[in-house]
Amino acid sequence: MSLKSLGLFRKTPRKYSLKAKQSLAAYSLLLPGLSMYIPFHFLPILGVILLSMVSWKGYSFHTMQWIGLANYREILSDQRFWQALWHNIQFVLIVVAIQTIFSMFLAILLEQTLPLAKFFRGIYFMPTVLSLVVVGLLFSFVLSPSQGLLNTFLRVMGSQNPPAWLGDPKIALFVLMAVTIWKEFGLSMFLFIAGLESIPDELFDAAKVDGAGTWKVFTNIILPLIKETAYVVMIMATINCFKLFDLVRVMTKGGPFFATEVLATRMYTQSFKYGKIGYGSAIAVVLFLITFLISAIQFYFRSRGEKVEY
Amino acid sequence: MKFLRQLPSMTFFYLICLVVLFVVAYPVIWMLLSSLKPSWQVTTQPFSLPTHWTFENYSEAWTMAKFGQAFLNSAVIVVVSLTGILAISCMGGYTFAKLDFPGKNFIFYFWLMGMMVPPHVSIIPNFVIMDKLGLINNFLSLFLIYFSSTSFGVFVMRSFFYTVPTEILEAARIDGCSEFSVFWRVAIPMARGGLTVIAIFYFVFLWNDFIYPLTFLRTESMNTIPLALMAFRDYWSSDWGPMMAALSMASLPPIIFYFFFQKQFIRGLTAGALKG
8 A cells, every 4th residue: 555546646747837947947047147236236226326315434334324415415516516517518519429420430431442441440449449547548648748759749840838638627628538539439430330231232322323422322321321320329429428437537537626527536536535425426326317317318219219111 | 332432532531541540550559669668768769669679668567567466366357257247148148038937028127227327326335335245355346246247248148049049949848858958058059159249348348447446456466457557657657668568468468359359359349239
């Protein structure tokens, strides 16, 4: 008399549904990733929002004091904050425009059957793989007022008093913009190239048959069809402009006299150098809101765009 | 796409391309050449080729900037972090592309949200967390942060796994493979293409990352390459020769990798920016 004959056990093995099996596998596979993502990426974002409402020097939790929106009031009345924000905005206005137009122009050029086009493109993209620290330090030396490459060249060309570049509060920000464009335009250019390659050749042949001139081809064929790519390029460049930290920190540390201070650097120095964690967090929240808004716009455009029918 | 036919304007545009090429390439070439000159020549004769080719700058930079240690640190951090990121991205991408389970869309978009904000936003709370965990000045803090930065990887791998035909997975299931075996034996070997793309993207990101090592690492012996460069500049800014050598040493690995794997680099760094 075995236990089996008692009729207590199922006659056939239990069949788990495919969905149940898949769900178990799915959750197991997602567990490692989410167990990293949630505490170290997602929760900290909530953490910044909370931290922005306290006054805290850091380290011991005992010194933490809830002060509500006082940090935000302080930000709004802080001239340096608005200066930093304005610097970020200037970056966006100038860099995004120049970088987009310039990289679009180069992409169109290099899509032609020019000799060595592939070689050119390869070189143009190279700055993308370099570290911002390397780029920043290298250009700090190139632009050094006394012994730098650029000013030595200008003096040889006869200039008596070449500009101080990074040492001049009036132009330092624009110098940083130039370096940023130098580093980033290669990536934008390749995005445009990918966008251009998706335009079917028949359109160009048809345009030629119709006798359309270069400008007409540009405005009626190219521009409408790379609008999507242009949006992506512009949004990526915009977010990059708000992410600015490494280059500023390496080249000017925000100087001279705060002429190149940006949101991220101000947040960093306020929090880690002056121990105003709550205040720095408030700046971080502002940064978060701005970049989140821009990303949301990008996601919206991406989900809305469909293949253009011609 | 060839439509600019007129000859005179072509030469003009070609000239523009050459000028841009010069502006892009010359600073890097100058850096490399200067690293082979004695310091005094870098500043007094910046445009000439080195007259006394010297590798002294490199040995000076290596010892003074403690480059050997920095190289090792960067390598360890990148290799470990990259492994974790690739593993997590692969698991996540496969799961969202090929498996069906409750909450799939919600979890996916929840995970994707990580891509929408830059790392600078969360650095303050992350520092607090690491401080409380006692992980400041410990590579583990960096590993944890980087293991959590997988939103992009998951996104790309999901797109990639969509292109893998489901029939193969179905066949494996019919043959009696458990779901894990399906993933481990069938899906992963097919993931190579997508993994290459994100491997390159994350390699460049990790190797060059500055703000996290800056915040989490405190002692010189823990410096990564970007940090070592900064320390070098702060202490020995007047020694241009060794400085150029240090910068060259720091840039050569990515540049060399890039020139060998150009296509994959470009694909990796432009992926995800385009649709799907």
